[in-house]
Amino acid sequence: MKKVKKPYHFNQMQSVSDFKNTMKNDGLDFPVSENLDALCSPFTLYGKEVPNRMGIQPLEGFDGLPSGAPSDLIFRRYHRYASGGSGLIWYESIAISADGRCNPLQMVIHEDTVPEIARLIRESNEAAANVFGSGHRPYNIIQLTHSGRRSTNKDWEPTPLAAALNPYMDDHNAIDGRSGTIEIATDEKIEEIIEGFIHGAELSAEAGFDAVDIKVCHEYILRELLSAFTRPGKYGGSFENRTRALFEIIDGIRKRVGSGIEICVRLNAYDCVPYPYGWGMVQKEGVMEPDLTEPVKLCRMLVEKGVKLINLSTMMPRYRPYGAGLMAEHNEQEITPYAGTYDLLKATRDIKKQVPGGVFMCTGLTWLEQFGANVGAGGIEQGWFDIAGFGRQAFAYPDYAKDVLEGQGMQRKKCCITCDKCYDLIQIGHTTTGCVVRDQEVYLPLYRKYVQKK
Known part of the structure; x- marks a missing residue:
């Protein structure tokens, strides 16, 4: 697997000052x-009060039912998130169509799955109220997606649908690194996907979500x-053309759903892929350096359209936008997650x-x-961002916010230790994922069966 460089031993740091000085x-x-008071303060988002500034990022458990409906494990996960106190819960990617799944266990939103998805939200809200009182209701966001070049069929075989060929990505489209035969999406297929997002937003409003995320990040x-x-x-080509699909979706949702659901985006700040194959990069061929001109322009246009909530990412926060960049996907490359995270927070x-x-x-x-909370609070205080988002941490430590x-x-003893075993369950085991270390009752047997025996 990938070589993750971990020069820091957070378990040996005695104080927040030790962490700050070591990193500096x-x-x-x-x-x-x-x-940490900044994390605990409520705020208003799209006219609704959010209980605090701690949010759970959309992270798939690869554990939906074949129909696309949520499974018992999904109900368990979101009940734990909600009762854990996070003010904002960004639900994991839910595909707009079966051919847009990134794995055969991904949820899909359609007329037959809406009742169970609605029950998931309702019961999760009840789980939060049971712990924190009726005044505490998490802000619930659904992330809609079509997986594009990451698409996979029911047998875990890659079925990549790409917007364009990309020499930095074409040889490893699937989650497990396989490529498959790439199909370039026609304009007609893009229009079909646009309609899928709009209809998915209609169903999301019916299910009871506060907002819908039009997923514009990672490899999708x-x-x-x-x-x-x-x-x-x-x-394709011009900025207007490259952003056309996103704005057609936004306009379509506004026309079809009106004020029935708010709109937000999870967006790459930059791609770690050189021009002309990467977004948010210096527009000189082969140069691995970010240029935020277009991302800033797009974010301004989104806010002007009322899409105020923007969740920024990159291909993976562990990658730096310099040197190897996305090539760190390959096993022989070394990953520097701390520098990658710092660069993304700066962006x-x-x-x-x-x-x-x-x-x-x-x-x-x-x-x-454990110092993620201190950086989250510091970033809010210093104006770097408004909400501190936690992804894999929530797998390991769903009640971190509480x-x-x-x-x-x-608490260090509850934290994700970034061992990547949750990724191993997906990439090697082709199975349901979660925290093997902190949630052993469910996931350690799966790890032993599907990863260690391979």
Whole structure:
């Protein structure tokens, strides 16, 4: 598997000051606060009160039913998230169609799955109220997706649908690194996907979500259109064409659903892939360096259209936008997650400063283990972002927010240790995933059966 460079031993750091000084000495001057009150403060989002500024990122458990409906494990996971106190829950990717699944266990939204998805939200809200009282209701967001070049059929075979060929990505489309035979999406197929997102938003409103995320990040189809410099036709080439599908979806949702559901996006700040194959990069061929000009322009346009909540990511926060970049997908490459996380947080800060009215959620804090809360609080205090987002941390530690709200901070013994066993379950085991270390009752037997025996 990938070689993750871990030069820091957070379990040996005695204080927040130790963490701050150690990272700063290595050129990683994270925003840090010993006071976690900023995480606990409620705020208003799209006219609704959010109980606090801690959010759970959309992270799939690969455990939906074949029909696309949520399974018992999905109900368990979101009940744990909600009763754990996070103010905002960004539900994992739910495909708009069966051919847009990134794995055969991904949820799919359609008329037959809406009742169970609605029950999932309702019961999760009840789980939160049972712990925190009726006044505490998480803000619930659904992430809709079409997996594009990451698409996989029911047998885990890659069925990549790409916006354009990309020499940095074409040899490893599937989650497990396989390529498959790439199909280039026609304009007609893009239009079909646009309609799928609009209809998916209608169903999301029916299910009871507060907002719908139009997923424009990572390797998926709408993000890939942002970097489709080499694609001919109305969805490629110019900035207007490359953003056309996103705005057609937004306009379609507004027309079809009105005020029935708010709209937000999870968006790549940059791609870690050189021009003309990467978004948010210096527009000189082969140069691996970010340029936030177009991302800032897009974020401003989104906010002007009322899409105020923007959750920034990159291909993976562990990758730096320099050197190997996305090539770190390959086993022989070394990954530097701490520098990658710092670069992404800085980009979030820089974009936020240039986009008045935007509400920004950050990514990558799990790599900082128990000090992720201190960086989350510091980033909010110093204006880097508005909401501290936690992804894999929530797999391991679903009640991290409750501990912060109760004044305990994040407990090292409960934290994600970034061992990547949750990825192994997916990439090697082709099975349901979760925290093998902190949730052993469910996931250790799966790890032994599907990973260790291979």
